[in-house]
Amino acid sequence: MNPFAYQRPDAPEAALHAVATHNSKFLGGGTNLIDLMKDGVESPTTLIDINHIGLDQITASADGATIGALVRNSDLANHAAIVASYPLLSHALLSGASPQLRNMATTGGNLLQRTRCFYFMDTAFPACNKRTPGSGCAAIKGFNRTHAILGATDAGPTSPHTCIATNPSDMNVALYALDAKVEIQGPHGKRTLSVRDFHRLPGDTPQLDTNLHPGELIVAVTLPPSKFAKNSWYLKVRDRQSYAFALISVAAGLELEGNTIKSAGLALGGVAHKPWHSPEAEHALIGQPATPETFAKAATLLLAGAKPQAQNAFKIELAKQSIVRALTQAAQGVQA
Amino acid sequence: MSPSNRKEEEDVVPGIDSGSSDANSQLDLNRRQFLATSAVVSAGLAAGLPNFALAEAPGTAAPNTMPLSISINKQLHTLTIDTRTSLLDLLRENLDLTGSKKGCDHGQCGACTVLLDGRRVNSCLTLAVAAQGSEVTTIEGLGDESSLSPVQKSFLDHDGFQCGYCTPGQICSATALLAETKHNTLSTVSFETGRTTNPTITDDEIRERMSGNICRCGAYPNIVAAVRALTSAGGAA
Numbered sequence: 001m002n003p004f005a006y007q008r009p010d011a012p013e014a015a016l017h018a019v020a021t022h023n024s025k026f027l028g029g030g031t032n033l034i035d036l037m038k039d040g041v042e043s044p045t046t047l048i049d050i051n052h053i054g055l056d057q058i059t060a061s062a063d064g065a066t067i068g069a070l071v072r073n074s075d076l077a078n079h080a081a082i083v084a085s086y087p088l089l090s091h092a093l094l095s096g097a098s099p100q101l102r103n104m105a106t107t108g109g110n111l112l113q114r115t116r117c118f119y120f121m122d123t124a125f126p127a128c129n130k131r132t133p134g135s136g137c138a139a140i141k142g143f144n145r146t147h148a149i150l151g152a153t154d155a156g157p158t159s160p161h162t163c164i165a166t167n168p169s170d171m172n173v174a175l176y177a178l179d180a181k182v183e184i185q186g187p188h189g190k191r192t193l194s195v196r197d198f199h200r201l202p203g204d205t206p207q208l209d210t211n212l213h214p215g216e217l218i219v220a221v222t223l224p225p226s227k228f229a230k231n232s233w234y235l236k237v238r239d240r241q242s243y244a245f246a247l248i249s250v251a252a253g254l255e256l257e258g259n260t261i262k263s264a265g266l267a268l269g270g271v272a273h274k275p276w277h278s279p280e281a282e283h284a285l286i287g288q289p290a291t292p293e294t295f296a297k298a299a300t301l302l303l304a305g306a307k308p309q310a311q312n313a314f315k316i317e318l319a320k321q322s323i324v325r326a327l328t329q330a331a332q333g334v335q336a
Numbered sequence: 337m338s339p340s341n342r343k344e345e346e347d348v349v350p351g352i353d354s355g356s357s358d359a360n361s362q363l364d365l366n367r368r369q370f371l372a373t374s375a376v377v378s379a380g381l382a383a384g385l386p387n388f389a390l391a392e393a394p395g396t397a398a399p400n401t402m403p404l405s406i407s408i409n410k411q412l413h414t415l416t417i418d419t420r421t422s423l424l425d426l427l428r429e430n431l432d433l434t435g436s437k438k439g440c441d442h443g444q445c446g447a448c449t450v451l452l453d454g455r456r457v458n459s460c461l462t463l464a465v466a467a468q469g470s471e472v473t474t475i476e477g478l479g480d481e482s483s484l485s486p487v488q489k490s491f492l493d494h495d496g497f498q499c500g501y502c503t504p505g506q507i508c509s510a511t512a513l514l515a516e517t518k519h520n521t522l523s524t525v526s527f528e529t530g531r532t533t534n535p536t537i538t539d540d541e542i543r544e545r546m547s548g549n550i551c552r553c554g555a556y557p558n559i560v561a562a563v564r565a566l567t568s569a570g571g572a573a
Binding site: 001002003004005006008027030031034035038045047049051074077078083087090091094095097098099100101103104234236241242243 | 397398399400402418419420422441442443446449455456457458461462463465466468509512513516519521522523524526527532543544545547548549
């Protein structure tokens with residue numbers, strides 16, 4: 001690990017001032033950043049520890065919820081108002097990582113979690129456009145069973161744009177289905193992004209995961225009024241039952257009137273550089289009966305344009321069936 | 337770095353309150369260190385580098401050091417450390433508390449689990465400087481041969497280990513699990529079984545809640561039994 005200076009500001013403004021230092025990074029829970037620093041994937045020369053700047057509260061009302069960026073994943077998942085009004089978020093959070101890591105990891109850090117692409121995480125492989133822009137992509141001709149089937153840039157292994165990495169977060173998938181917003185503070189003031197616009201597709205800049213600018217700080221995530229408290233489900237399909245990243249995950253929320261769908265939230269994880277969401281797929285659910293046939297139509301729409309790599313064609317059918325299953329579970333309501 | 341050097345290095349790290357090293361051993365070590373390592377690395381040693389940092393390529397950048405005050409098992413330690421030092425390396429390499437184990441060093445195995453201000457965390461991914469002012473409880477702080485903690489005793493009673501390497505982490509994790517259940521914390525199993533209020537700690541719940549601790553020997557059935565015996569479902573208080 002490269003040597004780094006360490007600072008511990010006590011307020012967001014002080015943190016923003018400190019992060020203006022060249023090659024500095026915020027330190028939250030450290031579960032991703034310290035791991036990547038150990039392997040030389042990240043090498044900041046200054047760490048700004050933001051664990052003492054506040055931003056660690058949750059407020060919830062009928063109008064929605066505001067989650068401070070430093071709220072730990074375990075505290076968020078177990079917060080009574082979140083469990084009651086946004087069980088989809090709790091369910092997704094508790095599907096990720098381990099109890100130890102959830103005690104450390106923060107809401108803001110989870111939004112910024114970097115890909116688990118083997119070639120990104122291992123500097124022994126020189127080609128990774130995300131880690132070393134312009135170096136190519138080792139995954140495209142390598143072990144790509146876990147990689148993207150949607151929204152990827154595939155221009156061959158030597159292209160400076162190719163990237164088939166996926167976003168590894170479970171929380172993010174739920175936030176897409178819940179239509180959350182990300183509150184951001186920068187040197188020139190505050191701004192708000194829909195979470196669905198917060199993350200980027202690789203496009204021709206695969207080194208960029210998000211639309212957060214250098215020097216900006218995530219201060220909170222906000223949720224709109226709860227619609228899916230009675231009918232939601234997070235389904236995570238992985239190679240072992242716990243403590244593994246998703247091959248496919250589905251966040252599904254339904255607002256029902258009788259058996260008719262009044263509104264819906266649907267997002268897919270493990271398939272793209274960001275959680276995959278489509279207004280067309282959600283629209284196909286609205287006004288329809290909550291039946292497997294309806295859910296299958298939405299699944300087909302959400303997977304439109306899917307393009308597998310050599311080792312992950314199974315993900316397309318797995319995703320479709322997982323969507324139908326998650327929506328079916330959501331429609332059945334909270335089990336007692 | 338040979339094992340025989342390691343203990344002596346720990347003794348000369350400045351600022352440690354062990355008081356166990358004498359002047360002769362320090363001189364002896366310094367001589368051998370001078371012969372065995374580069375000037376850059378020796379400078380690092382004088383600044384209190386843990387062994388893991390010494391083992392890495394020194395590079396050209398000088399290490400950054402910070403004063404640290406931290407309570408481990410209710411004993412206050414004040415020392416100066418390299419900012420790169422993980423809490424795990426602080427415990428093992430600087431403070432001679434080797435009960436916490438280094439398995440993967442990447443937050444994937446749980447062997448390094450300790451309680452930080454009462455919450456279980458992976459000490460390998462926790463920077464020691466970030467734990468400034470915290471209270472850390474390690475396996476050494478839970479109990480000893482003369483007075484085992486209930487979890488330690490239960491692991492013995494149920495033979496919850498084979499080689500024992502993961503056991504300190506398992507026991508710290510199980511200790512936290514039992515405290516968490518008193519606050520009715522949830523797991524993904526709670527959602528899958530529809531029991532999101534006051535979940536019963538079934539074997540499936542124990543397996544899920546202990547999943548952050550890998551046991552390569554596969555002693556899981558006995559680990560589950562050891563934890564079950566301490567839950568209300570297991571019949572013991």
